[in-house]
Amino acid sequence: MSKSIMIQGTMSNAGKSLLAAGLCRIFHQDGYKVAPFKSQNMALNSFITEEGLEMGRAQVMQAEAAGIRPHVYMNPILLKPTNDMGSQVIVNGEVLGNMSARDYFTYKKKLIPDIKKAYETLASEYDIIVLEGAGSPAEINLKADDLVNMGMAKLAKAPVLLAGDIDRGGVFAQLVGTVSLLEPDEQARIKGLIINKFRGDKTILDPGIRMLEERTGIPVVGVIPYMQIDVEDEDSLSERLVGNGAVEAVDIAVIRLPRIANFTDFNILESLSGVSVRYVKSVDELKNPDMILLPGTKNTMRDLLWLRQNGLEAAILKAHQAGTVIFGICGGFQMLGRSLSDPLGVEEGGELRGIGLLPMDTVFAGEKTRTRVSGRTGEMPGPLSGLSGLSVEGYEIHMGVSTFSEERHPMTELIDAVTGERKTDGGAQEEGVYGTYVHGFFDRQEIAHAVVRGLAAKKGLDFDAAPQMDYQEYKETQYDILADTLRRHLDMDVVYRILEEGTDDED
Template sequence: MAKSIMIQGTMSNAGKSLIAAGLCRIFKQDGYKVAPFKSQNMALNSYVTSEGLEMGRAQVVQAMAAGVEPSVRMNPILLKPTTDMGSQVIVQGQVVGNMRAMDYFAKKKEYIPVIRESYEQLAADHDIIVIEGAGSPAEINLKQDDIVNMGMAKIADAPVLLVGDIDRGGVFAQLIGTVMLLEPEEQARIKGLIMNKFRGDKKILDPGITMLEERVGKPVLGVVPYADVDIEDEDSLASSLEETHIQAEIDVAVIRFPRISNFTDMQALSMERDVSVRYVTKPSELGEPDVILLPGTKNTIQDLLWLRESGLEAKITRLAKKGTIVFGICGGYQMLGESLMDPLQTESALGSVRGMGLLPVTTVFEEEKQLENRAYRIGMLEGNFVSLSNKKIAGYEIHMGRTEVAGKTKTPIYPFVSDSAGTVLGYTAGTVAGSYIHGIFDEIAFREAFIELLYARKGKTRGESEHLTLQEYREQQFDKLAQVLRESLDMEKIYEILGLIKQG
């Protein structure tokens, strides 16, 4: 049976996911077979496994760091917020329904056997399990029947490392307050404290660290600097979504929908040094970019109405008519069509709404979610996108709609993306393109062809690029993160907490 260690935080976005990913990479480097685990994740960033099951993206990233295949066992429960009061509940990769927060809270302890089974299956196949908590273990209004923080630590009998975010200020109060609000047996599980996202000279912290250790009786195992590493963020708190400036030759403007999902689709573009990916929430921020990207969203209809009310739809439409490339992914693709029909009211009580009218297609929402992970191919194209023809892409589908050409069209329209069975999953018309495929920019050949197309439209030629695959880039970043943690954490003590001997 595997050894386990759990990373909990004093608050959301304290850096639990990043610390967990870094530890996964360190343990892998040290020769251990390691897997991540999070019993319950709440995020709109999700992924489809090779079995066609849905899980949280954070554990996918941690699995990549660990060098293992992502599995829904690593995230048995995923909550995808649909409203401020409720979420779609996904258990072991499959949707079980939508629930209001209070209904889920009353029911969640019924999922403990599922959580235990998933964890024990992972533990039987690995040497170390790195468990991630959620939010804070000191949310006293949520502690009853907890299944994700101290409740999970108890199930796994895992020692806990508590992470505080020094960048937001008040880290000593965060750590002391969190520990003090826990029950004595929960306090006993905490074996060490970590201060994360520090900027400056660590020496100025030393007096406070001494007092902190005396107050709570727990060692500070390290002060982690604000690391310059590019690891995928988990959710809407991601710092990458705050980027608003043009910093490179190619300007990619991404519409930041209120319910934006799978914005990690943009990471492959943002890793390119000559591409600037920025996020836009109002017309005055849009400018005249080289391409406008409409990403995925958990509620296409509501976010389309937001786009319309904000004035962004009108400006995007004007730019498209002037020849700007507009590219939609999943929900963004659905918005580009003539209409969106929801007869079963799976997304909205409105029934149907007018689309942006930039692609001559129509979408009908269906009750069953489409989950696929396979190889796809760009079709034989003409016009503005001809240089993208016949490129292989790899990605996955997460959608509840079917999109088809809307009868006879005045504008020439071409199938853009198809799967191995010939099913069309995207179209192009003029300078507008859309697809259901998440991760469409991940394959290097398609990504570079797309960037070169943008250069050509500016009358320029792209210079030499690094020609890194996304996998190679991720590996570099994981190794960089692991090095930062090795230099800032007491890994010998962490191995001792695990009951293992530090290698090397």
């Protein structure tokens, strides 16, 4: 059986996912077979595996860092919030159903066998498992039935590194308070403390570190600097969604929908020199972009109503009339049609008028489309004609079925990797409106470059002068930078000793 180590945090967004990814990369570089694991994830950013199963994107990122392909066993439970009080529950990659928070709290103990099977399967195949917790282990109202923090650490017999976020202030109170709220056996499981996201002179921090170690009896194994690492983020807490940023030569505005999902679709565009990708949630923030992107969403109908009520729908239509390119993916693509119908109450129920820029109607079905696809783009009209005939690969994950009522230019001609079916997807208009169900559409560099070249040419600029970049190679470089940073600031000798010694759990 493998060795294990777990990263827990004092709060959400303390940096657990990135620290776990960094450890995965270090162990991989050191020659170990390593896999990530998070028993329960709550996020709208999900991924479809080669088997057509759905899992959280953070564990996909960590699997990439570990040099392995993602498998649904790395994240057996995924919760995708549908509103403030409930979520779609996905178990082993398949939809179990929608549950209120209270119903899920009562039900979740029934999922422990699924969690154990997933973890034990990985543990039988890998040398090291890097586990990630969720939120805080000190939620005293939830601890009794915990299956993602200390409950999971006990199940895996994993020692714990507890990370606090100094960037948000109060890191000493975070760490001391968290430890003090745990039971003695849980406190004993914490073998090291990490101060994360530090900016400044560490010598000023040293007296506080000594007091922290005295108060808790636990060593501080690392003070990790605030890292500007460009890897995929887990959810809408992502800092890339905050603020507007500067406007570059080619300016792209992504509508920051309240239930935005899979915004990682646009990461490659953000990495291109001379391109700005701004996440906007009001008419004032929209400005005059060269392209407006409507992203995926967990609730297309509700987010379309939000778009309509805050004036952004009218602003998008006005921008379209002025020649701005409009591009929708998944839920954003559905919004661009003429109508949305939900006869089964999958989202909101009833019918809703769409934005009306594509001659298309969408009906929400009871069964989710969940597959990987590959193929080529169609003959593209309008300003993005340079997209024509390029290889494309990605995945579909949606409830709706969209039907065009008029002849259209299909965005893609695809082969479904799960069923083998050949099909066309999406649609494009001469006037500069494009839409597709394919997540990851932009991920191939030739597609990203073709889009930006088209936008640049429209305003008389030459994007070909910009340096070319292989996105996969770029991501590998980022993982190596992450690992190098952790090696400099995390005592890996101590981490390996903790890994080797494990915990005092009896067999």
